[in-house]
Amino acid sequence: MNIAVVGSGYVGTTIAACFADLGHRVTAIDIDEGIVERLNRGEASIHEPGLDDLLEAHAGDRLRATTDYGAIRDCEATFLALPTPSREDGSIDASIIEAGARSVGEALAGEEGDHLVVVKSTVVPSTTEGTLIPAIEAGAGEAVGERIRVGMNPEFLREGSAVTDFLEPDKVVLGADDDWGRERLFEVFAPLIERAEPAVVEATVREAEMIKYANNAFLATKISLINELGNICKEFGIDAYRVADAIGLDDRIGEQFLRSGVGWGGSCFPKDVDALRAAAREAGYEPELLDATVAVNDRQPERMLALLAEHADLPGARIAVLGLAFKPGTDDVRNSRAIPAIEGLTERGAEVVAYDPVAHETMREHFPDIEYAASAAAALSGADGALVMTDWDEFAALDDEFEDMATPVVIDGRRVVEHREGLVYEGLTW
Numbered sequence: 001m002n003i004a005v006v007g008s009g010y011v012g013t014t015i016a017a018c019f020a021d022l023g024h025r026v027t028a029i030d031i032d033e034g035i036v037e038r039l040n041r042g043e044a045s046i047h048e049p050g051l052d053d054l055l056e057a058h059a060g061d062r063l064r065a066t067t068d069y070g071a072i073r074d075c076e077a078t079f080l081a082l083p084t085p086s087r088e089d090g091s092i093d094a095s096i097i098e099a100g101a102r103s104v105g106e107a108l109a110g111e112e113g114d115h116l117v118v119v120k121s122t123v124v125p126s127t128t129e130g131t132l133i134p135a136i137e138a139g140a141g142e143a144v145g146e147r148i149r150v151g152m153n154p155e156f157l158r159e160g161s162a163v164t165d166f167l168e169p170d171k172v173v174l175g176a177d178d179d180w181g182r183e184r185l186f187e188v189f190a191p192l193i194e195r196a197e198p199a200v201v202e203a204t205v206r207e208a209e210m211i212k213y214a215n216n217a218f219l220a221t222k223i224s225l226i227n228e229l230g231n232i233c234k235e236f237g238i239d240a241y242r243v244a245d246a247i248g249l250d251d252r253i254g255e256q257f258l259r260s261g262v263g264w265g266g267s268c269f270p271k272d273v274d275a276l277r278a279a280a281r282e283a284g285y286e287p288e289l290l291d292a293t294v295a296v297n298d299r300q301p302e303r304m305l306a307l308l309a310e311h312a313d314l315p316g317a318r319i320a321v322l323g324l325a326f327k328p329g330t331d332d333v334r335n336s337r338a339i340p341a342i343e344g345l346t347e348r349g350a351e352v353v354a355y356d357p358v359a360h361e362t363m364r365e366h367f368p369d370i371e372y373a374a375s376a377a378a379a380l381s382g383a384d385g386a387l388v389m390t391d392w393d394e395f396a397a398l399d400d401e402f403e404d405m406a407t408p409v410v411i412d413g414r415r416v417v418e419h420r421e422g423l424v425y426e427g428l429t430w
């Protein structure tokens with residue numbers, strides 16, 4: 001099939017390269033000329049394992065990039081993979097995807113062939129119906145439902161494993177409100193379904209929108225729940241990881257996403273939980289459990305600082321912050337738990353020396369004035385205490401480096417450092 005993908009960020013670039021790999025002819029459309037030029041040279045603007053190989057194999061052949069929405073006219077389906085950021089109050093800002101939907105409509109105006117527009121971005125229930133369909137209609141000058149149809153296909157990939165997550169999914173959710181739309185979505189995903197045999201969930205557009213939020217809200221809440229249980233464990237001198245291993249054996253609970261500690265960050269959990277809370281409130285429902293999910297998450301960095309303060313006199317102390325990325329394998333620091341930790345240290349008059357294997361440049365935008373060390377060893381050298389904020393493997397290998405600390409105190413928010421003789425070691429939930 002000929003497929004267009006609008007937006008060439010994390011999701012758009014990944015799905016464009018993967019659709020090409022599945023045998024489709026793909027046109028990636030982005031307003032950023034630099035991104036388009038790079039894609040046409042076979043280079044990604046994002047770092048994801050496996051992506052470069054796919055781009056090298058398909059760019060210039062089954063995968064092309066352009067800034068021209070007109071390319072949509074040669075396609076049978078267009079995926080919208082545009083940002084849906086939060087507004088100040090947490091609600092979703094749909095203006096970017098609304099503008100994209102309108103441009104897609106304009107490109108299709110006056111054409112005769114039929115076309116499926118698929119919402120790939122995460123949008124709160126009823127956005128497709130209430131905002132995006134009207135935008136497409138305004139651009140196209142005709143009603144959606146005859147020649148132009150709309151579907152919703154939420155994405156569950158994770159940063160750092162985007163390509164394998166997309167090509168080997170647990171499930172594919174095909175949201176459509178009519179048979180024609182659903183059949184065309186099936187056609188797009190047929191090679192993937194054949195290859196990976198995921199569960200296929202047929203849903204309405206509204207259900208598909210909600211499934212995405214329910215998925216992320218459930219995972220974020222699962223982490224906050226294990227963090228709350230972990231905080232209680234700590235009070236009783238119990239290791240929450242041993243408790244998590246035991247409860248994870250219950251199939252109804254499952255072993256994944258039970259790593260307790262300093263909490264969840266990233267570009268999606270915080271944004272999506274906030275958007276769902278705001279949408280629920282707007283609809284007249286008080287989402288108390290989701291409010292608590294966020295409250296528990298917000299508290300964890302503070303708990304780390306309180307533990308550190310029990311062992312170090314923070315005003316004037318030199319504190320190493322190990323790990324800045326919101327999770328290992330990425331330089332993304334959006335909503336990283338390291339941000340409130342660094343803010344808290346600075347507010348208490350501590351001097352911060354930070355280290356991350358890849359995220360210095362991205363964190364420098366938030367904190368231009370703190371010190372960035374060239375290695376974990378350099379950060380620890382002479383430090384009066386250390387906070388571990390990201391579970392990078394290299395922190396597990398640290399050993400003699402702790403001996404160079406002025407005061408060997410480590411508060412571990414990710415259970416990555418090994419407790420050893422001579423080190424004052426505190427886990428957040430163990």
Ligand SMILES: NC(=O)C1=CN([C@@H]2O[C@H](COP(=O)(O)OP(=O)(O)OC[C@H]3O[C@@H](n4cnc5c(N)ncnc54)[C@H](O)[C@@H]3O)[C@@H](O)[C@H]2O)C=CC1
Binds near residue numbers: 008
């Ligand atoms: N990043 C992730 O891991 C996941 C993201 N999502 C959702 O997917 C959606 C997209 O997210 P990301 O790919 O992370 O965004 P992103 O910010 O990485 O990329 C968006 C791209 O859209 C381009 N763009 C902006 N306005 C445009 C326009 N009018 N026309 C064409 N291109 C335009 C930008 O230049 C950028 O390249 C969001 O709704 C997000 O919540 C869903 C699952 C995973």
Ligand SMILES: O=C(O)[C@H]1O[C@H](OP(=O)(O)OP(=O)(O)OC[C@H]2O[C@@H](n3ccc(=O)[nH]c3=O)[C@H](O)[C@@H]2O)[C@H](O)[C@@H](O)[C@@H]1O
Binds near residue numbers: 327
């Ligand atoms: O909607 C999205 O964008 C994506 O959001 C998450 O993916 P991502 O944010 O890339 O990263 P995760 O691996 O889910 O980690 C999120 C945060 O939770 C934390 N986490 C994760 C697991 C755990 O057991 N404990 C824990 O604290 C991580 O450190 C990280 O800060 C979801 O896992 C994806 O399915 C989803 O598509």
